[in-house]
Amino acid sequence: MTALHQKLWRDLAGMKGQGAAIALVIGCGVSMFVMAVGTLRALERSQETYYQRYRFADAFVSLKRAPLSVADRLAEIPGVAEVQPRISVAVNLGIDGVAEPIVGQVVSVLPRDRAQLNRLHLRAGRYPERGAGEVVVSAAFAEARGIAPGSPVEAVMNGRRRELSVVGVACRRNLWSKSSPARSCRTAAALASTLWMLREDLAAA
Amino acid sequence: MSESPESGGRAAVFSARGVTKIYPMGEVEVQALRGADLDLFEGEFVVLLGASGSGKSTLLNILGGLDLPTSGEVSYRGESLTDFNDEQLTEYRRRHVGFVFQFYNLIPSLTARENVALVTEVSEDPMDPAEALGLVDLGGRLDHFPSQLSGGEQQRVAIARAIAKRPDVLLCDEPTGALDVKTGIKVLDVLSKANRELGTTTAVITHNAAIAAMADRVIHLSGGQIAEVVENAERVEPSSLEW
Numbered sequence: 001m002t003a004l005h006q007k008l009w010r011d012l013a014g015m016k017g018q019g020a021a022i023a024l025v026i027g028c029g030v031s032m033f034v035m036a037v038g039t040l041r042a043l044e045r046s047q048e049t050y051y052q053r054y055r056f057a058d059a060f061v062s063l064k065r066a067p068l069s070v071a072d073r074l075a076e077i078p079g080v081a082e083v084q085p086r087i088s089v090a091v092n093l094g095i096d097g098v099a100e101p102i103v104g105q106v107v108s109v110l111p112r113d114r115a116q117l118n119r120l121h122l123r124a125g126r127y128p129e130r131g132a133g134e135v136v137v138s139a140a141f142a143e144a145r146g147i148a149p150g151s152p153v154e155a156v157m158n159g160r161r162r163e164l165s166v167v168g169v170a171c172r173r174n175l176w177s178k179s180s181p182a183r184s185c186r187t188a189a190a191l192a193s194t195l196w197m198l199r200e201d202l203a204a205a
Numbered sequence: 206m207s208e209s210p211e212s213g214g215r216a217a218v219f220s221a222r223g224v225t226k227i228y229p230m231g232e233v234e235v236q237a238l239r240g241a242d243l244d245l246f247e248g249e250f251v252v253l254l255g256a257s258g259s260g261k262s263t264l265l266n267i268l269g270g271l272d273l274p275t276s277g278e279v280s281y282r283g284e285s286l287t288d289f290n291d292e293q294l295t296e297y298r299r300r301h302v303g304f305v306f307q308f309y310n311l312i313p314s315l316t317a318r319e320n321v322a323l324v325t326e327v328s329e330d331p332m333d334p335a336e337a338l339g340l341v342d343l344g345g346r347l348d349h350f351p352s353q354l355s356g357g358e359q360q361r362v363a364i365a366r367a368i369a370k371r372p373d374v375l376l377c378d379e380p381t382g383a384l385d386v387k388t389g390i391k392v393l394d395v396l397s398k399a400n401r402e403l404g405t406t407t408a409v410i411t412h413n414a415a416i417a418a419m420a421d422r423v424i425h426l427s428g429g430q431i432a433e434v435v436e437n438a439e440r441v442e443p444s445s446l447e448w
Binding site for chain 1: 312314315322
């Protein structure tokens with residue numbers, strides 16, 4: 001062993017306490033890093049699984065009063081595996097005992113057995129059925145307003161008032177991409193909602 | 206390679222001509238050397254004497270390749286030190302020069318033997334560390350750490366470290382500056398012995414005029430210039446010195 005190595009070992013031995021403390025700090029740091037990376041990967045896997053299970057679409061395009069044939073043309077674009085047209089309508093909602101106006105967005109869905117993309121992740125109740133004015137509401141809105149399957153909701157759609165029936169509570173499919181602070185999220189959820197309704201019913205409305 | 210100056214048949218190891226050194230200190234310039242001319246000859250023991258600020262250490266640092274002059278020429282065995290780059294200066298210091306400083310600069314976590322080994326491990330044809338420590342009468346304290354040695358003993362370890370690589374020149378900057386008279390004389394005795402037995406050209410810086418008597422030549426510095434060079438007819442033994 002050279003004199004320099006001897007010096008190195010003696011100096012290290014002379015600061016055992018500091019060395020242990022430094023090793024501990026580094027160990028804690030590495031552990032925290034591993035935990036953080038593990039958590040991030042778990043979240044990413046959960047997100048991926050969730051999106052795969054409910055066939056969350058990769059891209060959304062908004063068009064105003066476009067004919068359904070546009071969907072066929074979009075499906076011809078190379079790389080596009082599937083296109084699902086849907087209707088989105090802004091509505092004003094009325095709920096018993098709530099004075100302030102509530103705005104909502106009614107989005108069309110296909111029946112459960114035909115839904116290929118953007119399937120609803122139901123947390124309570126069931127998918128809406130045709131012809132009965134049935135809707136599924138977002139979980140945050142349901143929680144904020146105390147709405148459960150079976151609750152009536154009044155909606156003004158295209159200038160006409162309609163009685164809707166809540167039959168299910170679902171998570172917003174793009175929930176993972178939201179990053180608002182919790183309070184403002186609750187407030188926003190109480191004042192606005194997404195409702196899902198069968199496309200045929202929504203088209204008829 | 207230029208011809209080395211000679212004096213009395215001896216070749217000059219160092220030759221300095223018109224050496225100046227200016228240290229810029231902010232807006233002020235401090236001139237440490239003002240055209241110093243100097244020759245050091247093979248195997249001689251030289252004392253550089255002068256008051257604080259006379260330029261002794263600056264001159265020694267330039268001769269030892271630790272610093273470069275602002276202007277002038279310094280040559281070592283005919284090779285111009287002023288033309289050396291950093292790598293060449295490092296090689297020059299490693300192969301040819303031994304340094305002894307006022308404050309020993311020993312590694313506290315290494316024993317006397319290991320402190321010397323630190324140098325011998327990177328030198329060509331070095332002495333055994335135990336042999337070098339034996340030359341400075343520390344053969345019985347090889348495995349003592351610096352904290353277990355007196356100031357004089359630590360300085361002797363520093364001298365052993367400097368001579369262990371068999372340098373051509375030994376440059377000592379106030380080697381007795383931090384020591385009492387008795388210990389200082391012991392250290393000077395060791396330097397004198399190394400000079401005689403190994404033939405190492407030795408230059409000792411001091412402001413202690415009493416030490417001048419043990420030298421072959423005494424070079425007086427004043428105001429950054431060589432004021433006087435005195436050749437002693439006879440070298441006095443360090444044990445006879447008093448101050």
